Amino acid sequence: MKLKRFAALALSVAMLGLAGVGTAAAFPDKPVTLVVPWPAGGGSDTLMRMIAEGATGSLGQPVVVVNKPGAGGSLGLREVAESPPDGYTMSMVATGFIAEQYGNPNSPTLDQYKVVAFIGVDPAIIAAGKDTGIKTLEQLVAEGKAEPGKLRNANDQAGGTAFVAASLMEIALGIDLTLVPYQGSAPVVQAIMSGETQTATPSVTDLIAQHKAGEVTILAVAGAERHFLAPDIPTFTEAGFPLVTGTVRAIVVPAETPDEVVAKLEAAIMAALGDEDFKKRATAAGFSIAPLGSADATAFLQKMDEDMYPVLLEAGLVKVRQK
């Protein structure tokens, strides 16, 4: 009896080993988890749920969005980095993750992941409050140079997307802003509208309605081209200050995940991103969709990592993993 049980156990262990070899063919035979390291209900969460819905169809197994918020996303990301590299656990990463690597000793690093796909960049903007009278980027530069540090900018916490965007804009424009941190985008909008800060650097979607109502003026968009929601607003590059930054979104898996599995996930996500119906809804909600496959996405994130490091260093945000 005992022997029989032992044999059964040994057999199942062997089977598991075999299964490990044969995953690629059988993958996926159970639901795939897509971790969103932020609370339910946010912008990225909504977008990921739309993508999960689309990817479910082409993958043949449900893609389930699981929110694992905490510590600016690094708790969820770390959990994914340490999860079994079998392709059943994916995660979304965003701009903040690049900064978090150098600011938080507990954050995972980019090389702990394989990038499955790149979703797009929601460009950052810089907007000025109504009372400042600033209408163009030139006026802002003039005002900023006149009295360094006098202009206050509303952004998120040190290392967050809007913070990094503001830091990059300071360098590109050659001005010095006082960066005031707020929790999330709603308080940022409130801050610039109430006049507590003169400028703000959130995403286009956060301020476009206020811009159209004349409450604030969006001075420039930090995208490669003009934003579809704000076709009349120039880019930084057009205005003579080359700069592209914003909320970068990509999907990653643990680094040891087999390439065949990554390829299957990539195909499913790219199919979801390419779907016309999805594109229509995502665009209506204000998300920029510019999909890149695994190879291009990896190159993009690596370049971003390299580009951002000096900026973070200058902003005093590199506390660990100095290069």
Place this chain on the structure above:
Amino acid sequence: MSRAGATGKPARRHKAGQAAGGDEERRPALAELLAGGAFAGIALVGMTSLANNEYLELGRTGSDPGPGFVPWIALTVLLIGGVGHILIVLRRALVHGGFRAADGGFSPARLWMPGLMLLSLVAYQAALRPFGFLSASIAFAIVWVVILHWRSGEGLCARHVVQLPAEGVALAVGVYLIFRHGIQVPLP
């Protein structure tokens, strides 16, 4: 008058209002010392953590008082307040001639069951990932339904042998179904 004495005023006012009986009533309980000790202890642990945090001072920029500012204030007040509370209790003990006789609040007879519950909850939590939510919850529920049934002093009859485990299983499965399938919480 010491700082502790000054902050202790409201407490004394309150206690004075409560004490109506004789001297025994006015004596502080030993447990009250523990309260002060707990606050002071927590403050010291927190202070150690703050003092050893090499990153904190890196974060100070401009006129920001820094990430250590409010915590240091809070912990300092907590430490002074905790020590102050101990001193007040000791003074009251001195004035009224010793401590009140223990009321049995900390006797093993009362503490063993809550202690057991805490231990079993920790085990339950640890079992959630390896065994899955459903099995761990069923085991936990059956064990505790039986223990609580015994604790309620009702006798055990034949039907309980089936009924009690069934109740445990029903509770665990019910919660599982609602959370896992009703609202799609990804339970382990």
Place this chain on the structure above:
Amino acid sequence: MLTEFSTLALEVLTSPWLLGLGVCATLLGIILGALPGISSTMTLAVLLPFSFSMSPHVAMIFLIGAFYGSVYGGSISAILLNIPGTPGSMVTQLDGYPMARRGDAGQALTYALMASTIGGLFGIVGLMLFAPILAEAAFAFQSPEYAVIMVFGLSMLAYASPGSTYLGIMSGILGLALGMVGLDVVTNLSRFDFGIHRLQGGINIIPFAVGIFGLAEVLRLLEKPLDSDRSASRIVSLWPSIGQIAARFGTAIRSSAIGLLVGIIPAAGSAVAVSISYAQEKKLFGKRETFGDGNPRGIVAAEAGNNACVGGALIPLITLGIPGDTMTAVLIGALLVHGLRPGPDLFVEHPDFIASIYVALALTVLVTFLLALPLMRVFARLLSVPPRILHVGVLILCVTGSYAVQNALFDVLLMIFFGGAGYLLAKVGVPTAPIMFGLVLGPVLEENLRRTMIVYGDWSVFLTRPICAAMLAVTVLIIAFPLITALRQRLTPT
């Protein structure tokens, strides 16, 4: 606006489908809100995908129904089981649960429902009549004012906690320190993590409240043999007398006003609203009534506060396009999918849509009231199951709810830790409720205090801004008054 409102209201009231949808959404909201760990925000996030296929007007009836229902639903588990269903209901249980224990569960639920309805109606009125004025006035409140409001709230709580005032103050400060655990909002640096990377996420209010109230209570009951005396399960009466209700009417109105105003502040949320409204009532009635042992006024303060908060949170949404809290942020998400981008022009461009928000909120307040009346009896009967089932059920819900908040097993461990700690602290005579208030208000205080310093660079700003100075003066008076009276009593020979 009035014509749009009445047309739409008529349309909804005559359409069985829309009415049915409103009822279903509200019922779903009540149930999800009553489940511990499923906050109003999560309720909305879970239901959001269903709204994609609806027209914006219908989506609003669906989502606002679920939103408001969940806010009320949170009070049910708070009163019956001592575990908060949502952060906004954690104050409800301070007095609701003791009431239920002594056999007045039905009355406690009635008070909660009445107060919720008054709060909800107050919120609608505030939203419909004063939205533009209130939104404009909210701009006068900036970081320094928020910081002072938090000091104000904390100081009132400290002076009106049940049990020893001194230990209450200490608990509040302990809660404040607990609120500092994790990544700092300003610098993103980790504090008090003791090398445990999970602690960087901070202490979530739900596992904390579930542990320190729900679990600690079960632990306390385990000390002695469980009595099969069903005193808690008898529904003596569902209805308090008219006089009893009328006596708390002022509380409901005051708390509604606070809930409405706090709701307007972005990122403050209902937990802050109920903390402040409860504190205010304690301050007003702390001398004549005791709180924390089953005072209906405590329930009324909390429930009126959090339900009025719903209307308040919608004000910046419709006037400025800013979500007032995380729930309204999800609502905006639902609108964006339909290409509706709320902004300052919403009033002018889409008055029909604003009307649909009014109608949705009014409908759900009404539906909640009508639904909850018959359901209350059923809910209260929950308590008549044998204690073994009740307690084990509560324990499993404590574990599941703590996990569900952030899908993290670590939160379950935190809940167990705080359950044990809360149990022991209560045993040595430390009031535990102020810890929760410190945990809620502390981080908001710190964030705004430090932001004030970054923006103005000078402490004197607290005295030069008129609203700040006035509120500080009131705070100082509140703190000083009991001290002076105490001093006078000591000096005058009796």
